[in-house]
Each structure stands twice: as C-alpha cells, then as structure tokens.
Amino acid sequence: MAVHPLWEKYPDIRQDLIETKKVMEKSVKIRNKDITQALQLFFEAGGKLLRPAYFLLFSKFGEEVSEKKAHRMAASLEILHVATLIHDDIIDDSPMRRSLPSIQASYGQDIAVYTGDFLFTVYFHLLSTSTKDFKTIEMNAHSMKRILVGELDQMNLRYNTEITMKQYFQHIKGKTAQLFEFACYEGAHFAGCSKRLQLTAKRVGYNIGMAFQIMDDVLDYKSTETDMQKPVFEDMKNGYYTLPLILAMEKNHDAFVPYLEKRTELSDKDIKEVQELIVETKGLERAEAIAERFTDKALAGIQKLPACEERDILYDVTSTLLKRKN
Amino acid sequence: MAVHPLWEKYPDIRQDLIETKKVMEKSVKIRNKDITQALQLFFEAGGKLLRPAYFLLFSKFGEEVSEKKAHRMAASLEILHVATLIHDDIIDDSPMRRSLPSIQASYGQDIAVYTGDFLFTVYFHLLSTSTKDFKTIEMNAHSMKRILVGELDQMNLRYNTEITMKQYFQHIKGKTAQLFEFACYEGAHFAGCSKRLQLTAKRVGYNIGMAFQIMDDVLDYKSTETDMQKPVFEDMKNGYYTLPLILAMEKNHDAFVPYLEKRTELSDKDIKEVQELIVETKGLERAEAIAERFTDKALAGIQKLPACEERDILYDVTSTLLKRKN
Numbered sequence: 237m238a239v240h241p242l243w244e245k246y247p248d249i250r251q252d253l254i255e256t257k258k259v260m261e262k263s264v265k266i267r268n269k270d271i272t273q274a275l276q277l278f279f280e281a282g283g284k285l286l287r288p289a290y291f292l293l294f295s296k297f298g299e300e301v302s303e304k305k306a307h308r309m310a311a312s313l314e315i316l317h318v319a320t321l322i323h324d325d326i327i328d329d330s331p332m333r334r335s336l337p338s339i340q341a342s343y344g345q346d347i348a349v350y351t352g353d354f355l356f357t358v359y360f361h362l363l364s365t366s367t368k369d370f371k372t373i374e375m376n377a378h379s380m381k382r383i384l385v386g387e388l389d390q391m392n393l394r395y396n397t398e399i400t401m402k403q404y405f406q407h408i409k410g411k412t413a414q415l416f417e418f419a420c421y422e423g424a425h426f427a428g429c430s431k432r433l434q435l436t437a438k439r440v441g442y443n444i445g446m447a448f449q450i451m452d453d454v455l456d457y458k459s460t461e462t463d464m465q466k467p468v469f470e471d472m473k474n475g476y477y478t479l480p481l482i483l484a485m486e487k488n489h490d491a492f493v494p495y496l497e498k499r500t501e502l503s504d505k506d507i508k509e510v511q512e513l514i515v516e517t518k519g520l521e522r523a524e525a526i527a528e529r530f531t532d533k534a535l536a537g538i539q540k541l542p543a544c545e546e547r548d549i550l551y552d553v554t555s556t557l558l559k560r561k562n
Numbered sequence: 563m564a565v566h567p568l569w570e571k572y573p574d575i576r577q578d579l580i581e582t583k584k585v586m587e588k589s590v591k592i593r594n595k596d597i598t599q600a601l602q603l604f605f606e607a608g609g610k611l612l613r614p615a616y617f618l619l620f621s622k623f624g625e626e627v628s629e630k631k632a633h634r635m636a637a638s639l640e641i642l643h644v645a646t647l648i649h650d651d652i653i654d655d656s657p658m659r660r661s662l663p664s665i666q667a668s669y670g671q672d673i674a675v676y677t678g679d680f681l682f683t684v685y686f687h688l689l690s691t692s693t694k695d696f697k698t699i700e701m702n703a704h705s706m707k708r709i710l711v712g713e714l715d716q717m718n719l720r721y722n723t724e725i726t727m728k729q730y731f732q733h734i735k736g737k738t739a740q741l742f743e744f745a746c747y748e749g750a751h752f753a754g755c756s757k758r759l760q761l762t763a764k765r766v767g768y769n770i771g772m773a774f775q776i777m778d779d780v781l782d783y784k785s786t787e788t789d790m791q792k793p794v795f796e797d798m799k800n801g802y803y804t805l806p807l808i809l810a811m812e813k814n815h816d817a818f819v820p821y822l823e824k825r826t827e828l829s830d831k832d833i834k835e836v837q838e839l840i841v842e843t844k845g846l847e848r849a850e851a852i853a854e855r856f857t858d859k860a861l862a863g864i865q866k867l868p869a870c871e872e873r874d875i876l877y878d879v880t881s882t883l884l885k886r887k888n
Contacts, residue, residue: 268714323679327672346653349675350713353649356682357707364703368696377690381683387676388594 240284242556246549249289252307256288259311263358271351274339278318281334286557287313287415290444291423293553294437296546298427308366309426312359312376313419319355320383322348327391328474372425379418386410394475397485397496404482405446408453413445420444436537440550443534447558450527453478454520457511469507473500479526484519531558566610568882572875575615578633582614585637589684597677600665604644607660612883613639613741616770617749619879620763622872624753634692635752638685638702639745645681646709648674653717654800698751705744712736720801723811723822730808731772734779739771746770762863766876769860773884776853779804780846783837795833799826805852810845857884 746767
C-alpha cells in the first residue's frame with residue numbers, strides 16, 4: 237500500500253498513514269461490491285491524507301495513545317472528508333476527482349448521493365467505536381454540523397457578483413478550515429494535551445486550512461488544462477467566486493461582470509481574457525499575499541509547540557504544502 | 563403546533579410529540595433562512611411521527627427517564643428519517659412529499675443533497691447531546707449504517723425483473739424496518755428495560771416496519787391519482803419492483819416483462835393493464851396476507867409486554883396504522 241510522496245521523508249507518520257488507509261479500506265467493505273471497489277480505488281488514488289496526518293501528528297504531543305484507536309479516529313476524519321467530496325462532485329457535476337472519474341460520473345448521481353451518505357455512517361461508526369470520550373463525540377457532531385452549514389452558505393453565494401471578502405472567508409472556513417482545525421484540535425485532545433496546546437492546535441489547523449484553500453483557489457486561475465487534473469476555471473464557471481477574482485473585482489468590478497454573466501458558457505477566449513484581467517488587477521498576487529499571512533500564522537503557531545521531532549515535521553510539511561521555501 | 567390526528571386519542575403521547583416537534587424545529591435553525599423555513603414547513607406538513615412515537619412509547623416501560631432527553635432522542639430519529647426522505651426524493655426525482663413540493667423540486671437537487679447532509683449532522687448533534695451512554699451511540703451508528711447499506715442494495719435491484727422475494731425483504735428491512743426496529747429498541751434501552759423487553763421491542767419494531775412498508779407498497783398499486791398525494795405506479799416506473807408485483811410475476815412472469823421494459827415510459831393504458839394483471843394474479847391479496855402475518859407478529863409481541871396504558875396504546879395505534887380492525 238502506498239501513500240502520497242509528501243510523507244516519504246517521515247517513516248513513522250508514513251507508517252501511521254498506511255495503517256489509517258487500511259482501516260479506511262476495511263471500513264467500506266459491504267455487500268455492494270461496486271461501491272466497495274470504487275471507494276477503495278478512490279482511496280488508492282492517493283490523496284495526501286492531510287487531515288489524518290495532522291490529527292496523528294498532534295496526537296504525539298500528549299500522553300501515549302492507543303495506536304489502533306488513533307488510526308481509527310484518523311481514518312474517520314478522512315472518510316468524512318471523502319463523503320463531502322463525493323457530494324460536492326454531484327453539485328459541481330465534476331467529471332474527475334484525483335485523476336479518476338468521480339463517483340457520480342462513473343455510477344450516476346443517485347449512487348453518488350447514497351455513497352456519500354454511506355460514508356457519513358462509516359465515519360460515525362468508526363468514531364463511535366474508537367473513543368469513549370463524550371466530549372470527542374460532541375466536538376465531532378458540532379464540527380460536522382458547521383461544515384454542512386458552510387456548504388449551504390456556499391449555495392447562497394453562487395453566481396453572486398457582489399460577494400465580499402468576508403463572505404468568502406466565512407465560506408472557506410466552513411468548507412475547508414473547519415476540518416483542518418478540527419483534525420489538529422482532536423489530535424491534541426485525544427492525547428490529553430493541555431487546554432493551551434489544544435487551543436494552539438486549533439488555531440494552527442484553522443490557519444493551515446485557510447491558507448490551503450486560498451492556494452487551491454489561486455491555482456484554479458493559474459493552471460492550464462494540462463497541469464491540473466481538472467478543467468480550468470471550473471470554480472468560476474460553477475459560480476464560486478473565489479479570492480483572486482474577488483480582489484480583482486475590487487479594482488474593476490464592471491470589467492468582470494459581462495464574463496461572469498456567461499456562467500458555464502464561458503469560451504476559451506473569455507477565459508484567456510479574464511485571466512489577463514486578473515493579472516492586470518493583481519488579483520492572484522494579492523490573494524497569494526493573504527494566503528501567506530495565514531501560512532505565517534500557522535508556522536508561528538507550530539513554533540510555539542514544545543520542541544520535538546513532530547514539531548519539526550509539522551513545520552516542514554506545512555511549509556512544503558503551502559509552497560513556502562523557508 | 564399540531565400533530566397528526568392519529569395521536570388525538572392519546573393526550574400524553576400527543577403532548578410528547580408536540581415537544582419533540584419543537585425540538586426538531588429548533589434544531590434546524592441556521593443562517594440559511596430558506597432551508598430553515600423549508601424544513602420547518604416540511605415538519606409542519608404533518609408526518610405521523612411514528613418513529614419518535616414508538617421510541618417514546620417504549621421508553622415508558624422502564625425507569626422514569628428525563629423527558630427533555632427523551633424528546634431530543636425522539637427528534638433525532640425523525641430527523642434521520644427526514645434526511646433519508648430528502649435524499650430518496652433526489653434519487654426518485656419526486657416532485658411531491660407530504661402534499662408539498664419536495665426539497666429537490668423547490669430548491670434543486672444541489673440544495674437537496676446538502677440539506678439531507680445537514681440533517682444527518684443535526685441528527686448526530688441531537689444524539690450526542692442527549693445521551694451519555696456509549697452503547698446508544700454505537701447502536702445508532704450501526705443502525706444508520708445498515709439503513710444506508712440497504713439504500714445501496716436497492717440501487718442494485720432497480721429494474722431487475724428477476725428480483726426475488728428474499729431480495730425484496732432484505733431491501734425493505736434496510737429501507738424501513740431497520741429504523742422502526744431501532745426506534746422501539748432504543749426506547750426500551752433508553753429506559754433501562756430488561757434485555758428481554760429490549761429484544762421484544764426490537765422484534766415488534768421489525769414486524770411493524772415490515773408490515774408498514776408492504777402496506778405502503780400495496781397502496782402504490784391500488785391507488786388512483788386523486789386519493790394519494792403522489793403519482794400512482796411511481797415505484798414501478800422508478801424500477802422498484804415491490805411485493806405485489808413480485809408475487810404477481812411468480813404466476814405469470816412473461817406477461818409483465820414487456821410493460822416493465824417501458825420503464826418510465828409506461829402509458830396510462832399500460833398502467834391500467836398492469837393493474838388488471840396484478841388483480842388477476844392475486845398479487846395484491848397475497849401481499850396483503852403477508853403484511854398481515856407481520857402485523858400479527860407485531861401485535862402478539864405487544865401483547866407480551868407488561869400490562870399498562872402504553873401497551874394498550876401501542877396495540878391500538880399499531881392496529882390502526884396497519885389497517886386492522888381487531
């Protein structure tokens with residue numbers, strides 16, 4: 237079993253992630269062989285397993301924990317993440333995910349709805365059989381609720397050319413930062429770390445999540461069909477107006493509106509023109525600068541942690557992930 | 563606030579259900595006003611609240627329980643049920659639910675996906691804040707998983723003209739009986755009833771659920787557009803071949819196949835002809851006889867419970883619900 241090359245340099249966490257993946261693959265074994273196979277292929281397709289990894293790394297800062305339980309909790313986080321991805325792909329009608337056809341493209345949206353639902357139950361089941369701490373259950377329920385409220389917020393913002401930075405931040409908080417924040421926090425909580433360390437973990441996770449999502453949104457405007465595994469400008473066509481565009485629109489709102497009104501009908505020529513407009517108005521640079529601020533905060537938080545190997549790994553991985561040289 | 567007339571004769575349980583509905587309405591209050599309102603309207607539209615009611619009735623057979631917690635647990639069951647209904651309506655492209663436009667018809671399938679997901683989180687949240695019993699959490703996770711595995715099974719059976727009675731039973735077990743079974747069992751467990759009584763509750767719930775679903779499937783073949791709030795023969799058009807048809811096909815398989823192959827293209831004339839064929843082959847009568855066997859088992863189980871007012875209510879309601887005179 238392989239995990240993403242990001243983890244090659246860190247044999248311990250790499251091994252933990254291999255165990256986590258085993259739990260994931262086992263937990264989706266059901267009568268319906270098609271679904272089992274589709275999910276296992278999806279897991280094999282090599283996501284970075286960031287949420288389990290951050291959970292596991294933060295779980296090393298406290299008392300020694302049961303490895304088996306830690307792997308199950310870590311797996312539950314990734315399963316929850318994959319459930320939301322599968323449902324997101326229905327909403328966005330996405331043909332691809334991780335270089336594979338999405339579940340909805342392969343099996344139709346009906347199966348995709350139930351497969352996502354099924355993964356919610358797997359998440360819940362893994363969680364309920366790996367902790368005896370009610371606070372953990374409650375935190376999970378609360379966190380999951382916030383993620384879904386975030387998804388619903390997002391639906392209200394689609395194709396809204398008046399979207400503000402504040403609305404965007406609120407949206408990506410729910411969509412992405414919430415689960416990163418929770419993974420880090422849950423890891424520290426699971427290991428019985430001090431309240432203070434738990435809070436630091438939470439903030440670090442939040443800042444990583446925000447930076448990660450902004451960088452991802454920047455990439456959507458920078459990429460060409462060939463270097464990404466998904467069509468370019470997908471977000472804009474789908475009505476998700478993200479930070480680079482929001483910042484660009486601040487400079488020249490009226491220039492963008494005629495393009496945005498074309499929605500999914502944007503031509504290749506349009507896309508090229510919008511790309512140029514965003515470059516002119518420095519939308520990408522300014523978005524990257526904001527991502528960098530979140531990254532800086534995340535790294536500063538990590539440096540406040542007690543010195544140990546895991547702290548160094550957290551620093552290293554977070555820098556690499558968020559494409560920082562220092 | 564009103565509840566279904568079924569409960570009018572039983573003031574105590576009626577009051578409990580009013581409190582349960584209050585919990586439900588409160589628990590879906592979110593920033594997104596549209597969704598809140600749509601869900602509250604849906605709750606107001608008057609489902610029978612059977613799963614909460616069975617939970618509450620069985621919770622009276624043990625120690626005295628916290629009413630507040632009981633109402634939250636009862637609400638969690640109905641919320642889980644509604645979540646699955648909303649997603650079912652996406653799969654079936656249903657325009658109506660409880661005489662109202664379905665969420666997917668009103669807001670589109672995208673919102674419907676996330677609204678169902680959101681309700682899963684509400685369910686989980688209600689549950690996690692109303693019990694401190696890990697067995698309850700585990701049972702819920704297990705039960706929810708079985709429901710979703712059942713939904714996935716069903717997808718495999720669609721438009722399968724070779725479907726067997728065994729497959730049908732397995733399917734309705736997951737789709738319907740599982741949650742009835744669980745509601746009864748959880749009620750008895752919540753009140754700390756004896757293991758034996760818990761087991762009786764479970765069996766009663768299972769038999770009610772099976773009978774209830776078969777009766778519902780029978781109605782789909784009996785009804786006319788006017789007396790049901792949904793189009794007739796919806797199941798057959800959608801490829802769900804239920805007991806009356808399965809039994810009819812046992813008698814004359816080849817007569818049905820040409821109709822079934824038309825799938826959603828069945829004309830009114832076709833429907834009339836299939837209806838006549840089912841009458842000829844006694845599909846409905848035989849299905850009703852099987853439902854009756856489940857009903858009998860449910861009622862016999864109820865009679866084994868300790869004599870009390872709730873036992874009589876259980877007997878009475880179950881008889882009425884499953885359209886029995888005795």
